[in-house]
Amino acid sequence: MGRAWVYGDNVDTDVIIPARHLTTFDVDVLAAHALEDLDPGFAAAVRPGDVVVAGSNFGCGSSREHAALALAGAGVAAVVAASFARIFFRNAINVGLAVLECPEAARGTSTGDEVEVDLDAGTVRNLSRGATWSTEPLPAIAQEIARAGGLVPWVRARLAAGP
Amino acid sequence: MSAIPQTITQKILAARAGRSEVSPGEVVVCRVDLAMANDVTAPAAVSAFRKMGAARVWDRERVALVASHFVPAKDIASASLMSTMRAFALEQDIAHFFDVGRGGIEHILLPEEALVLPGDVVIGADSHSCTYGALGCFSTGVGSTDLAAVLATGEIWLRVPETMKIVYRGAPGRWVMGKDLILAVIATIGDDGAAYMAMEHTGDTLAHLSMDSRLTLTNMAIEAGAKSGIIAPDGVTLAYVDARRRATGRAREPVVLRSDEGAAYARTVEVDASALEPMVARPSLPSRSVPVSEVEPVRVDQVFIGSCTNARIEDLRVAAEVLGEERIAPEVRAMVIPATARVWRQANEEGLLERFADAGASVSTPTCGACLGAHMGVLGPDEVCVSTSNRNYVGRMGDPSARVYLANPAVAMAAAVAGEIVHPSDVRAKEAVGARG
Numbered sequence: 001m002g003r004a005w006v007y008g009d010n011v012d013t014d015v016i017i018p019a020r021h022l023t024t025f026d027v028d029v030l031a032a033h034a035l036e037d038l039d040p041g042f043a044a045a046v047r048p049g050d051v052v053v054a055g056s057n058f059g060c061g062s063s064r065e066h067a068a069l070a071l072a073g074a075g076v077a078a079v080v081a082a083s084f085a086r087i088f089f090r091n092a093i094n095v096g097l098a099v100l101e102c103p104e105a106a107r108g109t110s111t112g113d114e115v116e117v118d119l120d121a122g123t124v125r126n127l128s129r130g131a132t133w134s135t136e137p138l139p140a141i142a143q144e145i146a147r148a149g150g151l152v153p154w155v156r157a158r159l160a161a162g163p
Numbered sequence: 164m165s166a167i168p169q170t171i172t173q174k175i176l177a178a179r180a181g182r183s184e185v186s187p188g189e190v191v192v193c194r195v196d197l198a199m200a201n202d203v204t205a206p207a208a209v210s211a212f213r214k215m216g217a218a219r220v221w222d223r224e225r226v227a228l229v230a231s232h233f234v235p236a237k238d239i240a241s242a243s244l245m246s247t248m249r250a251f252a253l254e255q256d257i258a259h260f261f262d263v264g265r266g267g268i269e270h271i272l273l274p275e276e277a278l279v280l281p282g283d284v285v286i287g288a289d290s291h292s293c294t295y296g297a298l299g300c301f302s303t304g305v306g307s308t309d310l311a312a313v314l315a316t317g318e319i320w321l322r323v324p325e326t327m328k329i330v331y332r333g334a335p336g337r338w339v340m341g342k343d344l345i346l347a348v349i350a351t352i353g354d355d356g357a358a359y360m361a362m363e364h365t366g367d368t369l370a371h372l373s374m375d376s377r378l379t380l381t382n383m384a385i386e387a388g389a390k391s392g393i394i395a396p397d398g399v400t401l402a403y404v405d406a407r408r409r410a411t412g413r414a415r416e417p418v419v420l421r422s423d424e425g426a427a428y429a430r431t432v433e434v435d436a437s438a439l440e441p442m443v444a445r446p447s448l449p450s451r452s453v454p455v456s457e458v459e460p461v462r463v464d465q466v467f468i469g470s471c472t473n474a475r476i477e478d479l480r481v482a483a484e485v486l487g488e489e490r491i492a493p494e495v496r497a498m499v500i501p502a503t504a505r506v507w508r509q510a511n512e513e514g515l516l517e518r519f520a521d522a523g524a525s526v527s528t529p530t531c532g533a534c535l536g537a538h539m540g541v542l543g544p545d546e547v548c549v550s551t552s553n554r555n556y557v558g559r560m561g562d563p564s565a566r567v568y569l570a571n572p573a574v575a576m577a578a579a580v581a582g583e584i585v586h587p588s589d590v591r592a593k594e595a596v597g598a599r600g
Contacts, residue, residue, distance in 0.1 A: 010354055010448060012556045015563075019535040023233065023240035025207040025307075037558035057355035057388060061554060062535070063290040065207055065306035086359050086390055087290055091306035139190050141320050151308045155215040155315055 001127065002049035002077055004113040009055035011038060013067040013088060016059070022066055030066050031073030048075030051115045055081065055106055059088020065095060072097040078117040080124050080135075082106040093142050094151035100124060100135040108133070119146065168423035170326045171395050172361040175301040175420060179284045187325040187427070196283035196300075198313045199227045201269055201531075202234060204288035206247040207307035212314050220255050221317035227259035227278055228252050229269040232531045237538035267503030267529030270294040270382060270471035274374075275505055277407040281396045282418025286313050291471050291553065293384040297377040298404065299396035299419065301361075304385060324361045324390045325429035326422075327352075331368030333437025338587040340481065341376030342473055342551070342571035344368070345383040346442035346452040347434055354450045358388035360429060363422065368436040369394065374403040375477035382472050383553050386449040395421045443549075443584060444569035447557045455574055458584045462494070465548040466579035467560075469500030470534040473551035473572050476509050482576040483515045485587045491523035492582035498525045498533060498540050524579070536560040542567075549578040 015038040017030055024030070035042040052071060058081035059067060068091040071079065078098035092099040098119045105124040109115060113128035122135045138146065148154040169177070169184055177185045179193040200208050205228055212220075220226050228248055233241035252260035259278055266272050270291050273279045281299035285292065288310035295302035305319070313319050329348055349356070362384045369377070377394055384392030394400070396419045404417050440454035468474065468482050479501060491497045499519045501507040507529060510516050516526045533540030534552040542548055542561030548568070550560065555567035570578070573587040580590050 012554075012559075014535070014554070014556045014559045018558050019537045022203050022537070023238065023244060025210070037563045057358070060354060060388060061290065061385075061556060063204065063288060063292075063304045063306050065204070065308060068306070083355065083358065085355070085388055087304055087306060087385075090309055094306060094308040139322060141190050151312055152211050152214045155217075155312045159216050159315060 001114055001116045002047065002051050004051050004053045004109045004111060004115045005042065005046065006109055006111040007038065007052070007054040010057045010060055011054050012061035013059055013064050014061055016067040017064065017070040022064060025066055025069065027069050027073035030070035034070040034074040043074060046074050046076065049077045050075065051117060052076050052079045053081070053106055053109045053115070054079065056083040058084050060085035063087045065091045068092040068095050068097045078119070080105050080117065093138070093146050096150040102133050102135040105133045168425035168427070170361070170363060170422045170426045171299065171420050172301055172326055172363070172391065172393055173323060175282060175284060176321065176323055178282070185323045187323050189323050190320055191323060192318050192320050193284050195225065195286050195313050195317055195319055197225050197227060197279055197285045198310060199229065199269055199273065199285070199292065200288040200307070200310050201229050201231045202241070202245050202248050203232045204307045204310065205251065206244045208288055208311040208314065209247060209251045211308045211311035215311060215315050217315035220257070220314045223256050224258045226257050226314065227269070227273060228257055229261045229266050229272060230263050231266070231268050232535065233537055234263050234530050235528065265504060267506070268471045268474065268531055271475055271502035271506065274298060274378065275407060275503060277404065277411045277413040280404060280415060280417040281400065282420055286310065286319055290385045291382055293389065293392045294378055294382040294471060296381040296384070296391050296393040297374065299394060299400055301391055301393065303391045322359070324359055326361045326363050327357045328428040328431045329362060329364050329434065330431060331364065331366035331434045331436045333368060333435055334371050335368065335436045335439060338441050338573040339436070339439050340571045340573070341372055341379035343439055343442040344434060344436060345380050346444055346449065346569065347439055348432060349383065349387050349449050350442070350452040351432060352387055354386065354448050355388035357384065360389050362387065362389045362392045364392065364394045369397070373477055374399060375475040378475065379472055383449065386553055441571055441574045441587065443574060444555055446555050446566040446568065449553070449555065449569060455584065455586050460583055461547055462583055463549050463578045464495065464546040465540065465542060466495055466497040466575050467533045467540055467548060467550040467552065468572050468575050469498065469502070470531065470552035471502065472553045474500060474502035474506065476506050478551065478572040479506070479510045479515050482572040483518050485573045485576040485590055486518065486522055486580065489522065489580045489590065491579045495579050495582050496525065497523070497579040498527065500527045500533065501529055503529050533560060549575050549584060551575050
């Protein structure tokens with residue numbers, strides 16, 4: 001369970017982690033600058049387990065995986081959005097950041113609400129408002145990768161198993 | 164023969180998945196023809212590659228590593244990223260490693276090098292990897308870990324996209340380029356209007372578009388949320404591909420595919436290209452595009468002609484044509500950054516670089532730099548930039564308070580001369596008035 005940080009539509013990867021910080025992929029450095037150009041107070045105030053809630057097209061723009069890493073590194077438990085840009089969506093699953101598509105949750109949540117996500121059940125609960133929403137299930141292969149803990153362990157297991 | 168009519172995108176993915184046909188929405192595993200990463204994305208991919216327990220890339224001939232973003236190295240940290248990529252290229256004997264001075268921006272470089280061909284599946288660790296689709300291949304951008312998995316296995320899982328068909332009609336007017344067509348489309352459908360889809364560009368207008376302009380059309384598929392952009396190969400495509408294969412001595416054969424009659428499209432969008440003006444995307448979304456005549460008066464601090472969107476030879480020729488014998492306005496700094504070493508040399512031979520320099524513009528070595536606010540042209544607080552690049556997001560080119568207007572190279576150079584956003588024809592009009600006066 002964590003607090004919701006609510007943002008609007010088209011939160012692009014440039015504001016999630018500006019290019020001036022892309023000379024590293026050290027998660028701690030990236031986390032210290034998460035959402036810097038959208039909400040300069042976020043990185044200092046976010047607590048482990050908090051949830052980012054946003055409108056449509058979250059993570060649009062650059063393919064920089066640093067964006068998903070920055071949010072995960074900052075302790076964000078999940079991103080719930082009305083819709084996601086596809087490269088960010090893949091990156092999040094690949095690095096083990098939970099992503100849930102749920103327009104109702106995006107509309108029905110305000111910053112500071114207590115929110116709980118259950119990736120396996122595909123639900124978002126807003127405890128402050130007493131609401132529970134179901135989300136779109138991931139494609140089977142994405143569920144498999146998410147359950148493995150990301151794409152690195154998933155590929156490692158397949159390579160180890162041999163052809 | 165397929166029982167169900169297929170789009171070109173379905174046909175390419177089916178061929179690489181070892182299937183006779185595929186349907187939108189299903190997940191397939193495709194063999195990859197070329198995998199690409201740059202100096203920002205490759206180091207993280209190398210790290211993931213090693214954590215996966217992989218020892219060798221699946222095919223050294225099918226990997227391209229390109230120094231493009233923070234090059235020439237802007238600081239010690241970016242030099243270290245480059246070293247990581249360079250060492251990996253050496254260790255793995257990567258066939259297509261392009262260091263500073265021998266390559267440039269990957270999305271202009273790989274078509275020039277005949278490394279991406281019609282019929283291919285191309286996976287690039289850069290969002291503008293959708294650019295290659297102008298050649299009639301399936302091409303999409305991924306993050307570093309996805310790219311690492313491709314390096315390790317030669318395969319990728321993909322959801323077969325629905326296709327949005329864009330039909331362009333008529334001959335584009337003076338100063339209207341591929342950039343204006345795609346900005347008009349994004350203004351119509353929105354920043355996620357083609358989310359998860361393939362954008363297939365069709366129509367009689369394409370016959371009027373050079374390969375350079377077509378590559379701009381597919382380049383900005385990602386700014387509409389699309390997975391890929393594609394143009395079925397025609398005479399223009401094949402003449403370009405043949406010329407580049409001859410010039411580079413690369414013998415791999417193109418595979419020419421086209422959409423079937425009756426193929427299913429999720430949506431069709433029609434654009435009357437003959438009625439379009441040059442377009443300008445206002446801050447801070449590409450969808451905020453309007454005809455140049457509708458843009459409010461705005462003083463310009465910086466003009467950037469460069470990036471994977473508009474730094475090909477056609478773009479530089481158009482910019483030089485608008486410039487004529489004028490000079491850059493004293494209050495404007497203009498930067499021209501040819502996309503690749505080849506474009507740079509050609510522009511030099513044609514006298515374009517000297518013309519830009521004589522007019523007071525800065526002319527630099529190929530780099531993505533300014534487009535993403537990385538280096539060589541970062542914007543300060545409250546500055547206004549007219550840029551031929553692809554994103555005008557908050558903070559994209561520097562300070563979050565800076566404002567970026569996207570435009571084609573003709574409009575960008577017109578702004579550099581006038582000191583404000585004007586129609587390219589008005590630069591000449593002013594000159595004529597001046598001559599009379």
